[in-house]
Amino acid sequence: MSYLVEDDPARRRFEILVDDALAGFTAYRPRGADVLVFTHTQVDPAFRGKGVGEALIRGTLDEVRRRGARVVPRCPFMAAFIDRHAAYADLVTATDEP
Template identity: 75%
Template structure:
Protein backbone atom coordinates (compact mmCIF):
# COMPACT_ATOMS: atom_id res chain seq x y z
CA UNK A 1 0.00 0.00 0.00
CA UNK A 2 1.50 3.34 -1.04
CA UNK A 3 0.42 6.69 0.44
CA UNK A 4 0.56 10.02 -1.35
CA UNK A 5 -0.48 13.27 0.36
CA UNK A 6 -1.31 16.30 -1.79
CA UNK A 7 -2.65 19.76 -1.07
CA UNK A 8 -5.84 20.57 -2.98
CA UNK A 9 -6.11 24.36 -2.47
CA UNK A 10 -9.27 24.58 -4.60
CA UNK A 11 -11.07 22.35 -2.08
CA UNK A 12 -9.09 23.74 0.89
CA UNK A 13 -7.89 20.35 2.02
CA UNK A 14 -5.00 17.94 2.01
CA UNK A 15 -5.92 14.64 0.40
CA UNK A 16 -4.36 11.22 0.82
CA UNK A 17 -4.31 8.75 -2.03
CA UNK A 18 -3.79 5.07 -1.31
CA UNK A 19 -2.76 3.22 -4.45
CA UNK A 20 -4.18 6.19 -6.46
CA UNK A 21 -7.61 6.06 -4.71
CA UNK A 22 -8.80 8.98 -2.57
CA UNK A 23 -8.74 7.57 0.96
CA UNK A 24 -9.28 10.67 3.07
CA UNK A 25 -8.75 14.38 3.59
CA UNK A 26 -7.90 17.01 6.18
CA UNK A 27 -9.90 20.19 5.60
CA UNK A 28 -8.51 23.61 6.49
CA UNK A 29 -9.31 27.28 6.38
CA UNK A 30 -6.35 29.27 5.03
CA UNK A 31 -5.19 32.46 6.70
CA UNK A 32 -2.12 34.66 6.55
CA UNK A 33 0.60 32.04 6.96
CA UNK A 34 -1.70 29.90 9.10
CA UNK A 35 -3.89 26.94 8.22
CA UNK A 36 -6.78 26.23 10.59
CA UNK A 37 -7.44 22.48 10.38
CA UNK A 38 -11.17 21.96 10.89
CA UNK A 39 -12.00 18.35 9.98
CA UNK A 40 -10.27 15.10 9.07
CA UNK A 41 -12.03 12.20 7.42
CA UNK A 42 -10.80 8.77 6.32
CA UNK A 43 -12.90 6.46 4.15
CA UNK A 44 -14.22 3.45 6.10
CA UNK A 45 -12.32 1.07 3.82
CA UNK A 46 -9.02 2.57 4.99
CA UNK A 47 -9.64 3.09 8.71
CA UNK A 48 -7.34 1.35 11.17
CA UNK A 49 -4.49 1.16 8.64
CA UNK A 50 -2.53 4.27 9.59
CA UNK A 51 -4.00 6.33 6.76
CA UNK A 52 -5.19 9.17 9.02
CA UNK A 53 -1.78 9.47 10.69
CA UNK A 54 -0.02 9.39 7.30
CA UNK A 55 -2.38 12.09 6.05
CA UNK A 56 -1.77 14.43 8.98
CA UNK A 57 1.99 13.77 8.98
CA UNK A 58 2.17 14.58 5.25
CA UNK A 59 0.05 17.71 5.66
CA UNK A 60 2.13 18.99 8.59
CA UNK A 61 5.38 18.25 6.77
CA UNK A 62 4.10 20.34 3.85
CA UNK A 63 3.03 23.16 6.19
CA UNK A 64 6.52 23.13 7.75
CA UNK A 65 8.20 23.17 4.32
CA UNK A 66 6.20 26.29 3.39
CA UNK A 67 7.11 28.02 6.64
CA UNK A 68 3.46 28.20 7.69
CA UNK A 69 1.85 27.39 11.05
CA UNK A 70 -1.39 25.68 12.12
CA UNK A 71 -4.36 25.94 14.46
CA UNK A 72 -5.54 22.36 15.12
CA UNK A 73 -9.29 22.84 15.65
CA UNK A 74 -9.87 19.32 14.33
CA UNK A 75 -9.68 16.88 17.29
CA UNK A 76 -7.80 14.29 15.19
CA UNK A 77 -5.10 16.79 14.17
CA UNK A 78 -4.87 18.09 17.75
CA UNK A 79 -4.45 14.54 19.11
CA UNK A 80 -1.82 13.76 16.47
CA UNK A 81 0.24 16.83 17.44
CA UNK A 82 -0.07 15.91 21.12
CA UNK A 83 1.25 12.38 20.37
CA UNK A 84 3.99 13.75 18.09
CA UNK A 85 5.61 16.70 19.90
CA UNK A 86 8.02 17.21 17.01
CA UNK A 87 5.11 19.10 15.37
CA UNK A 88 4.22 21.24 18.41
CA UNK A 89 6.28 24.18 17.09
CA UNK A 90 3.83 24.51 14.18
CA UNK A 91 0.91 25.34 16.49
CA UNK A 92 0.03 28.99 17.02
CA UNK A 93 -2.14 30.42 19.73
CA UNK A 94 -5.48 31.18 18.02
CA UNK A 95 -5.97 34.27 20.21
Protein backbone atom coordinates in the same frame (compact mmCIF):
# COMPACT_ATOMS: atom_id res chain seq x y z
CA MET B 1 0.26 0.36 -0.06
CA SER B 2 1.69 3.57 -1.45
CA TYR B 3 0.61 6.90 0.04
CA LEU B 4 0.56 10.32 -1.58
CA VAL B 5 -0.46 13.42 0.40
CA GLU B 6 -1.15 16.53 -1.63
CA ASP B 7 -2.76 19.92 -1.15
CA ASP B 8 -5.92 20.75 -3.10
CA PRO B 9 -6.10 24.52 -2.54
CA ALA B 10 -9.30 24.88 -4.57
CA ARG B 11 -11.07 22.56 -2.12
CA ARG B 12 -9.05 23.84 0.86
CA ARG B 13 -7.90 20.43 1.97
CA PHE B 14 -4.98 18.07 1.95
CA GLU B 15 -5.88 14.70 0.46
CA ILE B 16 -4.31 11.29 0.82
CA LEU B 17 -4.29 8.89 -2.08
CA VAL B 18 -3.66 5.22 -1.40
CA ASP B 19 -2.72 3.33 -4.54
CA ASP B 20 -4.27 6.21 -6.54
CA ALA B 21 -7.61 6.08 -4.67
CA LEU B 22 -8.79 9.00 -2.52
CA ALA B 23 -8.67 7.60 1.01
CA GLY B 24 -9.22 10.72 3.11
CA PHE B 25 -8.67 14.41 3.61
CA THR B 26 -8.07 17.09 6.21
CA ALA B 27 -9.89 20.38 5.60
CA TYR B 28 -8.54 23.83 6.41
CA ARG B 29 -9.31 27.54 6.29
CA PRO B 30 -6.45 29.87 5.43
CA ARG B 31 -5.84 32.56 8.06
CA GLY B 32 -3.55 35.19 6.62
CA ALA B 33 -0.63 34.25 4.43
CA ASP B 34 0.98 31.57 6.58
CA VAL B 35 -1.57 30.01 8.95
CA LEU B 36 -3.95 27.15 8.17
CA VAL B 37 -6.83 26.43 10.56
CA PHE B 38 -7.58 22.71 10.29
CA THR B 39 -11.24 21.97 10.98
CA HIS B 40 -11.98 18.37 10.05
CA THR B 41 -10.26 15.12 9.08
CA GLN B 42 -12.06 12.27 7.39
CA VAL B 43 -10.82 8.83 6.31
CA ASP B 44 -12.89 6.56 4.11
CA PRO B 45 -14.16 3.61 6.21
CA ALA B 46 -12.43 1.14 3.86
CA PHE B 47 -9.06 2.61 4.89
CA ARG B 48 -9.60 3.01 8.63
CA GLY B 49 -7.34 1.11 11.00
CA LYS B 50 -4.52 0.98 8.44
CA GLY B 51 -2.54 4.06 9.46
CA VAL B 52 -3.98 6.20 6.67
CA GLY B 53 -5.18 8.99 9.00
CA GLU B 54 -1.80 9.20 10.67
CA ALA B 55 -0.02 9.22 7.29
CA LEU B 56 -2.36 12.00 6.13
CA ILE B 57 -1.67 14.21 9.15
CA ARG B 58 2.06 13.52 9.11
CA GLY B 59 2.29 14.33 5.38
CA THR B 60 0.19 17.47 5.85
CA LEU B 61 2.28 18.76 8.75
CA ASP B 62 5.52 17.99 6.91
CA GLU B 63 4.29 20.09 3.97
CA VAL B 64 3.18 22.91 6.29
CA ARG B 65 6.67 22.89 7.83
CA ARG B 66 8.31 22.90 4.38
CA ARG B 67 6.29 26.01 3.48
CA GLY B 68 7.25 27.78 6.70
CA ALA B 69 3.60 28.00 7.71
CA ARG B 70 1.80 27.30 11.01
CA VAL B 71 -1.37 25.46 12.02
CA VAL B 72 -4.33 25.90 14.33
CA PRO B 73 -5.49 22.32 14.99
CA ARG B 74 -9.22 22.76 15.62
CA CYS B 75 -9.74 19.23 14.30
CA PRO B 76 -9.60 16.84 17.30
CA PHE B 77 -7.80 14.15 15.27
CA MET B 78 -5.01 16.52 14.23
CA ALA B 79 -4.77 18.00 17.74
CA ALA B 80 -4.42 14.51 19.25
CA PHE B 81 -1.75 13.58 16.68
CA ILE B 82 0.28 16.69 17.55
CA ASP B 83 -0.11 15.94 21.28
CA ARG B 84 1.35 12.45 20.67
CA HIS B 85 4.13 13.68 18.36
CA ALA B 86 5.90 16.57 20.05
CA ALA B 87 8.15 17.13 17.02
CA TYR B 88 5.20 18.93 15.41
CA ALA B 89 4.27 21.12 18.40
CA ASP B 90 6.31 24.04 17.08
CA LEU B 91 3.91 24.33 14.11
CA VAL B 92 0.98 25.21 16.37
CA THR B 93 -0.01 28.83 16.75
CA ALA B 94 -2.90 30.54 18.51
CA THR B 95 -5.58 32.55 16.81
CA ASP B 96 -8.18 35.00 18.01
CA GLU B 97 -10.82 33.24 15.91
CA PRO B 98 -13.81 31.96 17.93
